[in-house]
Amino acid sequence: MSSVKSASSNIIANLKASLHSDSQVFELEVNSEFPSTGITAILGESGSGKTTLLRCIAGLEKNAKGLLSIGDTIWLDSGRCVPTYKRELGFVFQDARLFDHLNVKGNLQFAVKRSHEKVKNSFLEEVISALDIGHLLLHKPEQLSGGEKQRVAIARALLVKPKMLIMDEPLASLDNARKQDVLPYLAALQNMFNLPMLYVSHSTEEVCKLADHVIVLHQGKVVIQGSINDVFSSAQLPHIYRQETSTIIQAKVIEKNERWNLVKAEFNGNVLWLQDQNQAVGKALRLRILSSDVSLSLKDEKESTILNRLEGRIAGIEMDKNGASALVTVELMRTEVVAQVTRKSIDDLFLMVGMKIWAQIKSVAIMS
Numbered sequence: 001m002s003s004v005k006s007a008s009s010n011i012i013a014n015l016k017a018s019l020h021s022d023s024q025v026f027e028l029e030v031n032s033e034f035p036s037t038g039i040t041a042i043l044g045e046s047g048s049g050k051t052t053l054l055r056c057i058a059g060l061e062k063n064a065k066g067l068l069s070i071g072d073t074i075w076l077d078s079g080r081c082v083p084t085y086k087r088e089l090g091f092v093f094q095d096a097r098l099f100d101h102l103n104v105k106g107n108l109q110f111a112v113k114r115s116h117e118k119v120k121n122s123f124l125e126e127v128i129s130a131l132d133i134g135h136l137l138l139h140k141p142e143q144l145s146g147g148e149k150q151r152v153a154i155a156r157a158l159l160v161k162p163k164m165l166i167m168d169e170p171l172a173s174l175d176n177a178r179k180q181d182v183l184p185y186l187a188a189l190q191n192m193f194n195l196p197m198l199y200v201s202h203s204t205e206e207v208c209k210l211a212d213h214v215i216v217l218h219q220g221k222v223v224i225q226g227s228i229n230d231v232f233s234s235a236q237l238p239h240i241y242r243q244e245t246s247t248i249i250q251a252k253v254i255e256k257n258e259r260w261n262l263v264k265a266e267f268n269g270n271v272l273w274l275q276d277q278n279q280a281v282g283k284a285l286r287l288r289i290l291s292s293d294v295s296l297s298l299k300d301e302k303e304s305t306i307l308n309r310l311e312g313r314i315a316g317i318e319m320d321k322n323g324a325s326a327l328v329t330v331e332l333m334r335t336e337v338v339a340q341v342t343r344k345s346i347d348d349l350f351l352m353v354g355m356k357i358w359a360q361i362k363s364v365a366i367m368s
């Protein structure tokens, strides 16, 4: 690996690439800086350049130019291009790409042999246990379900001891039940192995469950990027994701109520009642509140079936100039929540920035 140092501890990807086919030229131009910890999701419609960006980062796009640095290591700049095999990356693709003639153990050993560092047995065991594949070691790929194959593929990627995991739609080929099987493993990897992950997906649900940071591409350019909450609660979220505008909250269970089968969760001094799904007191939760599930009221509607009513102040109103809706940001205690309401309601209630308001939250999804 290159020993050249970069100034930032983040990942900096200021990249350009032109892809030429007979009928068209595709230009990728990305200027992005994102954390070298956690999961960074790359979202965008088909053909927006997600895979091309991954290929540039992996060193597979030969005409990529610009600057690419991972923490203190430079992989690409005007004077150097570190080849793919020296970039210390682990890859997971849509299809598991296991070697059919080898059993699971053989597939893992193949990765161990190609690892960037010596792999201790204890690390191998840790990876096998993290992905829960110990009982599958003697199985051939053809004997595995799609979800099991992907778990082996993730284990294999980890065993090369990468500095970063690159995942290109790793759940796309799985049915919904298998997706739900694999998702918790992906979420847990982050805490266990402390590796930055770049995660391409079409699924906003997956992204809202897993990602800490998001880059949204459109026609080869970044249209919005930032923390998961900043991106999903933004009025700048591209039109194709507008229905997904939401607030993503880190909360903690503080109380259980067995009579109602509810738990109380706290975030920044605010509380929400949620369905009890066997969450223990003290459990950290990631919650998602769709902006379309938040309505606004000038007073506290106590005689209402809506359990979660939070008092706040209007911090912003963004009108959708071409539609009937508006996105209202409500400032709560040390946090904000966004509500999708009609422009007519803004006028009817004379809603203005600074006004006291009650956010009525009809539904909260527990993401993890």
Ligand SMILES: Nc1ncnc2c1ncn2[C@@H]1O[C@H](COP(=O)(O)OP(=O)(O)OP(=O)(O)O)[C@@H](O)[C@H]1O
Binding pocket: 019, 020, 021, 026, 044, 045, 046, 047, 048, 049, 050, 051, 052, 053
């Ligand atoms: N080798 C190539 N030569 C020319 N054009 C290419 C080449 N590979 C990809 N493209 C074009 O580059 C654009 C971006 O492709 P890319 O695969 O990066 O998109 P994507 O966002 O990953 O799409 P999807 O979600 O469908 O996988 C597309 O218009 C594609 O047709």
